[in-house]
Amino acid sequence: MTNWINTVSRDHVELAVRGRFTQANHGKAAMLRKMARGDWIAFYSPRVVYPDGEPLQAFTAIGRIADDEPYLDPIAPDVERWRRNVDFLDCVETPIRPLIEQLDFIEDKQRWGFKFRFGVFKVDDHDLEVIRSAMTG
Structure with missing residues (x-):
């Protein structure tokens, strides 16, 4: 099992949590293909809104990868945005x-x-536990 941090503005994290998915690097598939079912993923938000919102500098969501392969965003098939379920x-x-x-x-x-x-990027179990414990009490 691998632990990941995904750097995403809070407004995009909120969309992802509602939709139960993650994207990476503006919808590219490469990093998503490295993830496996059961991997942990924590979301760090440098800003409230992408790209120029006010600074936030907080972890804003955490979860586990819930599927086996990346898939194209079904809502916008004309735009190539790859996702994983979380x-x-x-x-x-x-x-x-x-x-x-x-x-x-x-x-x-x-x-x-x-x-x-x-x-x-990847983080070790210790760092994931520090983040998860802080976020979930």
């Missing part, structure tokens, strides 16, 4: 700043935001 947990939005010192994937604590520039 079973989301009930959780609370959690600011990242209180967690930075506990998160091993953030190697440079002074420039902690750098890692999120990659969009989707």
Whole structure:
């Protein structure tokens, strides 16, 4: 099992939670193909609204991949947006700043935001547990 963080604005995360899906890197399939049923995925939102909304810097959703393969968005078949189904947990939005010192994937604590520039990336079990515990109490 692999743990993932997906960097997505809060407004897009809210759409994903309502629709029970995730997208990655503006609808591209490559990272979604690396995910497997049962993988954990946490969503980090640098902003409230994409692309220029006010800063948020919080984890906004968490769940598990619930299917076996990416699929094209059925609502907009003329636009190539790949998705994966996600079973989301009930959780609370959690600011990242209180967690930075506990998160091993953030190697440079002074420039902690750098890692999120990659969009989707893997984290180890320890980091996933820090995030999940903070979000679900």
